[in-house]
Structures are given as structure tokens and as C-alpha cells.
Amino acid sequence: MMYDIANLELSLPDLANKPLLGKAPRVEILKGLSFQVPKGAVLGIVGASGSGKSTLGRAMLRLLEPTAGQIIFDGTDITHLPEEHLRAMRRRFQMIFQDPMSSLNPRRRVHGLIAGPLKLHGFEDISKRVAEALDMVGLPAHFAMRYPHELSGGQRQRVGIARAIALRPDFILADEIVSGLDVSSQAQVLNLLGDLVRDLGLTLAFISHDLSVIRRLCTRALVLNQGKIVEDADIADLFDNPQAAYTRELLSAIPLPDPYQAWV
Structure with a gap:
């Protein structure tokens, strides 16, 4: 099992309502979430804005520390693992961010952006690994010298x-x-992720507010609403026989029965 998560809770300071003096009140974001992610799975995490899906993702990677509950990663309890012990594990779980312009240093060339984490984790043959990574995502070698x-x-x-x-x-x-x-670029990135999952044996969690995207890529999905899991189902069951009223609302918001059909 890649992830085994039990009764996960997480609260964050409500800075918008912080008094002039004293601590900010805390807002409960995640409320008793329990689920498993088998090795090799492609899990969708879906919900509207504010449902807690991005907070859940960051908690899974220990970018945020849970208030309660347990996070087991490949047999190791990382729930409150100190950073000095967690650092050695971080190579094994990585994140791709929503906005590449904010997550890619604009002052560094592509080579440096990819090489930085490799150096941090003590890899050798850095340039070779950078070239291999670019090739795997379909970018020519000369892109290594470009800026974001x-x-x-x-x-x-x-x-x-x-x-x-x-x-x-x-x-x-x-x-x-x-x-x-845009739609064309979305299709290319989703196809690329699918290929990488297959070729590299990755386990993937894909966060989206769009169920049609989840359907295109994932085999199973968690549906979040107000910090709770309202549905956990295989993709076919989720679309053919949704159990939660909230899931049915999300499905009804899809503008076409299958907007990705033309891409396949």
C-alpha cells in the first residue's frame, strides 16, 4: 500500500478573522478522512473550490502537518516525522504544482530547474538525468537552456x-x-501523465475540480465536500451510479457527456 490514511484532520489559522491582539482562530479544513492508495493506482481527488482537496494533497506530502489522524507512506508513519528524518524520504514523493510560473524560478534556465532537486538529493550524472527527463516529457534537449x-x-x-x-x-x-x-494542451498533458504512470510504475494522485478530467485519467476517485469524503468509488461506478447528491451535482455541471472523446 502506497498510502494508508486514517481519521485525518487538519485545521489552519483563520487570518482573515485574526484579532488585533492574540492568536487567530483556527478553521477545520479536513474532517476525519480515511482512505488507502494502492501502489500503481491513479487516484482522482475532486471537489469544488474550498472543498479541501489541495489541503489534503499537501498533507499527504507533509507540506502541512495534520492536527490529528495518521499518514502511513509505504509502511512508514510520516504523520509527525521530524523534518530531518522526513528530508531523506522526500525524493520518493513529489508534487507538480498548478501554476508553473509561480513554481519555476524565472531566473533559472530549465536545466537548473531540473538539476536543483537532483543535486539536493545527491544524484550523479546530473546533465544526463536532466536530458533523460526532458526526453520523457517530450521536450527537445535544447529546451534545457531556455527560461520559463x-x-x-x-x-x-x-x-x-x-x-x-x-x-x-x-x-x-x-x-x-x-x-x-487550453483543451489541446490539456489532452497532451493528460496523455503524457498516463504514459509516465505506465512506463515508470508511478502511483499518482490527481487533484481537479473537473470530473471529466478525472474520468480521462484516473481509475478511482475521492469526492470531497467541505473537508469530508462524500464518495470513494471506481470511476465507472462514480459516473454510472453516483451515490452522493454532491457527486450528482458535480456530474451535472459537466457541459458534455464526454468532452475528451474527440481527443482519443
């Missing part, structure tokens, strides 16, 4: 993917990574 602003949105997202897979992780979390792309 010289790339299209889809190309920047491919660089983000290359930076993650260069470390040869076991698990990748992708947070709304196609939401800012």
Missing part, C-alpha cells in the same frame, strides 16, 4: 513534470495542473 518565460503554458507544465520524475519518485501528486491550459 520563453515557454508556452503547456511546455512549462512539462518542465514541472520533468522536474518531478527526474528524481524517480514512487508517488506524484498533481494539483490542478491542466486547469490553466
Whole structure:
């Protein structure tokens, strides 16, 4: 099992309502979430804005520390693992962020963006690994010398993917990574992720507000609403026989029965 999560809770300071003196009140974001992610799975995490899906993703990677509950990653309890012990594990779980322009240092060339984490984790043959990563995401070798602003949105997202897979992780979390792309670029990135999952044996969690995207890529999905899991089902069951009223609302918001049909 790649992830075994039990009764996960997480609260964050409500800075908007912080008094002039004293601590900010805390707002409960995640409310008793329990689920498992088998090795090799492609899990969708779906919900409307504010449902807690991105917070859940960051908690899974210990970018946020849970208030209660347990996170087991590949047999190791990382719930409150100190950073000095967690650092050695971080190569094994990587994140691809929604906005590549904010996650890619604009002052560094693509080579440096991918090479940085490799150096941090003590890899050798850095240039070779950078070239291999670019090749795996379908970018020519000369892109290594470009800056992020010289790339299209889809190309920047491919660089983000290359930076993650260069470390040869076991698990990748992708947070709304196609939401800012046009339809054609979305299709290309989703196809690329599917190929990488198959070729590299990755376990993937894909966060999206769009069920049609989840259907295109994932085999199973968690539906979140107000910090709770309202449905956990295989994709076919989710679309053919949704159990939660909230899931049916999300399905009814899809503008076409299958907007990805023309891409396949």
C-alpha cells in the first residue's frame, strides 16, 4: 500500500478573522478522512473550490502537518516525522504544482530547474538525468537552456513534470495542473501523465475540480465536500451510479457527456 490514511484532520489559522491582539482562530479544513492508495493506482481527488482537496494533497506530502489522524507512506508513519528524518524520504514523493510560473524560478534556465532537486538529493550524472527527463516529457534537449518565460503554458507544465520524475519518485501528486491550459494542451498533458504512470510504475494522485478530467485519467476517485469524503468509488461506478447528491451535482455541471472523446 502506497498510502494508508486514517481519521485525518487538519485545521489552519483563520487570518482573515485574526484579532488585533492574540492568536487567530483556527478553521477545520479536513474532517476525519480515511482512505488507502494502492501502489500503481491513479487516484482522482475532486471537489469544488474550498472543498479541501489541495489541503489534503499537501498533507499527504507533509507540506502541512495534520492536527490529528495518521499518514502511513509505504509502511512508514510520516504523520509527525521530524523534518530531518522526513528530508531523506522526500525524493520518493513529489508534487507538480498548478501554476508553473509561480513554481519555476524565472531566473533559472530549465536545466537548473531540473538539476536543483537532483543535486539536493545527491544524484550523479546530473546533465544526463536532466536530458533523460526532458526526453520523457517530450521536450527537445535544447529546451534545457531556455527560461520559463520563453515557454508556452503547456511546455512549462512539462518542465514541472520533468522536474518531478527526474528524481524517480514512487508517488506524484498533481494539483490542478491542466486547469490553466487550453483543451489541446490539456489532452497532451493528460496523455503524457498516463504514459509516465505506465512506463515508470508511478502511483499518482490527481487533484481537479473537473470530473471529466478525472474520468480521462484516473481509475478511482475521492469526492470531497467541505473537508469530508462524500464518495470513494471506481470511476465507472462514480459516473454510472453516483451515490452522493454532491457527486450528482458535480456530474451535472459537466457541459458534455464526454468532452475528451474527440481527443482519443
